[in-house]
Amino acid sequence: MSAANDIPAVRVWQLVKRFGDHTVLHGVDLEVRPGETMVIMGGSGCGKTTLLKHMIGLLSPDAGSVELFGSRLDELDEDGLDALRRRFGVLFQGGALLTSLTVAENVALALEEHTDLDAETIDIIVRIKLEQVGLREAAGRMPSELSGGMRKRVGLARALALDPEILFYDEPSAGLDPVTTAEIDELIAGLTRKLGVTSVVVTHVMESAFRIADRMAMLDAGRMLKIAPRADFEAIRDGEPTGDEQADLIRQFLRGDAEGPMSARRTLDGYEQDIMRAAEGG
Amino acid sequence: MASTHRRNAVEFLGAKLLGGLRWAGGLSLLGRETLRWAGRGVVHRRARLRRGTLSAQMVRVGVRSLGVVFVVQSFIGAILALQMAAPLAQWGQESQIPRIVGAAGFRMLGPIITAVVLSGFAGASIAAELGTMVVAEEVEALEVMALNPVRFLVLPRVLATFIMMILLTVIADLILAFGGYAAAWAALGPDVYRGYWDRMRDQLAYMDFFTGLIQGGVFGLLIGLIACFEGLGVRGGAQGVGRATTLTVVYSIVAIGAAALVCTMIFYAFGL
Ligand SMILES: Nc1ncnc2c1ncn2[C@@H]1O[C@H](COP(=O)(O)OP(=O)(O)O)[C@@H](O)[C@H]1O
Numbered sequence A: 001m002s003a004a005n006d007i008p009a010v011r012v013w014q015l016v017k018r019f020g021d022h023t024v025l026h027g028v029d030l031e032v033r034p035g036e037t038m039v040i041m042g043g044s045g046c047g048k049t050t051l052l053k054h055m056i057g058l059l060s061p062d063a064g065s066v067e068l069f070g071s072r073l074d075e076l077d078e079d080g081l082d083a084l085r086r087r088f089g090v091l092f093q094g095g096a097l098l099t100s101l102t103v104a105e106n107v108a109l110a111l112e113e114h115t116d117l118d119a120e121t122i123d124i125i126v127r128i129k130l131e132q133v134g135l136r137e138a139a140g141r142m143p144s145e146l147s148g149g150m151r152k153r154v155g156l157a158r159a160l161a162l163d164p165e166i167l168f169y170d171e172p173s174a175g176l177d178p179v180t181t182a183e184i185d186e187l188i189a190g191l192t193r194k195l196g197v198t199s200v201v202v203t204h205v206m207e208s209a210f211r212i213a214d215r216m217a218m219l220d221a222g223r224m225l226k227i228a229p230r231a232d233f234e235a236i237r238d239g240e241p242t243g244d245e246q247a248d249l250i251r252q253f254l255r256g257d258a259e260g261p262m263s264a265r266r267t268l269d270g271y272e273q274d275i276m277r278a279a280e281g282g
Numbered sequence B: 001m002a003s004t005h006r007r008n009a010v011e012f013l014g015a016k017l018l019g020g021l022r023w024a025g026g027l028s029l030l031g032r033e034t035l036r037w038a039g040r041g042v043v044h045r046r047a048r049l050r051r052g053t054l055s056a057q058m059v060r061v062g063v064r065s066l067g068v069v070f071v072v073q074s075f076i077g078a079i080l081a082l083q084m085a086a087p088l089a090q091w092g093q094e095s096q097i098p099r100i101v102g103a104a105g106f107r108m109l110g111p112i113i114t115a116v117v118l119s120g121f122a123g124a125s126i127a128a129e130l131g132t133m134v135v136a137e138e139v140e141a142l143e144v145m146a147l148n149p150v151r152f153l154v155l156p157r158v159l160a161t162f163i164m165m166i167l168l169t170v171i172a173d174l175i176l177a178f179g180g181y182a183a184a185w186a187a188l189g190p191d192v193y194r195g196y197w198d199r200m201r202d203q204l205a206y207m208d209f210f211t212g213l214i215q216g217g218v219f220g221l222l223i224g225l226i227a228c229f230e231g232l233g234v235r236g237g238a239q240g241v242g243r244a245t246t247l248t249v250v251y252s253i254v255a256i257g258a259a260a261l262v263c264t265m266i267f268y269a270f271g272l
């Protein structure tokens, strides 16, 4: 392998993030290798979106650092960051299409703004991108006329417009029915295979996670519990409880069981909060 | 007890003042960014506004306000004429009515009332639009596509409110003058309405008109900036959007009042 391939596509180091006095990320580490699909799992509110937004330069860390392609985001100026942003694409949770533009205009936006291509060429590229997500016939429609799943596909086509090296996905299957979820997963896996892009996917839907992941990372209450190949997580999921608190917690999450260390902790938290509230009231 | 109350009141006022300063600081930062992108757009082809965005924003900002400006300003013109008729009649100076309509209307009521109307229509709708975009992560989507939201969203909207405020002020002045004429014709007799237009032209200085336009432009900039600032600052879903629209109108009206005072002081100091 060449030297360039030794540089991780994404490197998160000891990332700490606070909102007010609420610490959301407690020193998170993560490396994503070029070409792999990394799935970050975790319950809602555990900090997945916050972590993702650091990786794409929308949030800046209180401590620690984020590197893309070997350059630290906090050391880049505005133009440097913009140059880097042309090398990755992001699919937001709801698609985040500009509602005032048509589907085709949404996909064409970055091409018009960042390249010198003429209108005809852009038109062809837009059609190719829409074809890749199976939506060529929707080009002239407005985002408001599309279903949730279609909007995400268009969002994906838009993210693909500049032929990115990394694709970031925030909850690609949230709010979709199981069949549409499977289709989107298929799309993600297919794009990774065909285009050789690196993918970072945040999700709490386990079927999706196991369908698309090469490696998986388990985030819990702002801490990284485990990063391992998919097979390791499958083994935990399909194995018996071990008595090890951490492994059992992961196992419960992967299986979606109602009983386990996770629920025990939740009851405990609730108890603490009740006491705190009583103390404040008194 | 009384001293704690007083301290609480001082703390409250202090916190309000600090909040106000922070708000004004944020607003002027956005203003500076907008100016920077306007400058970059003049220099770099790459940073220009997309074709059609400015005109679309101007139509959206201006058209809805036009009807209300029409109605309200014709009332104001009539009110000015009628209100000044009695005191001026005491000194036999009814012929000065066109001058009063022009001075009070063109300098102050034309731009101010138009700005209030515009903040209610255009300001509120810009804040709601941008707030909804924030909630739907559209603004972040622009950022990660390396499309600066200030250049892409704020600049065309602020330019549109600026230009449309100036145009609407011209229209408001015309309608005001007609309102005054109509009132004079209907209620005040031939001494007033005969030669109304000639006297208006003779008695008014160009500055009565231009100071109004300058203020209109300032108000337009403020409305656009405040609406964008509040819209882009939305946190927490639909509730946040509703709050931003209300605050936009309230803050705009306060800012319009403050800016009118500052402008008037400057015009006064320079004898304009
Ligand atoms: N901008 C923000 N301001 C304050 N708190 C935030 C903000 N963004 C996220 N949070 C809080 O951070 C925690 C993690 O949020 P998030 O990363 O969205 O979780 P997830 O995506 O895993 O569901 C939540 O408790 C959320 O309330």
Ligand SMILES: [Mg+2]
Residues within 6 Å of the ligand: A048, A049, A050, A171
């Ligand atoms: Mg999330």
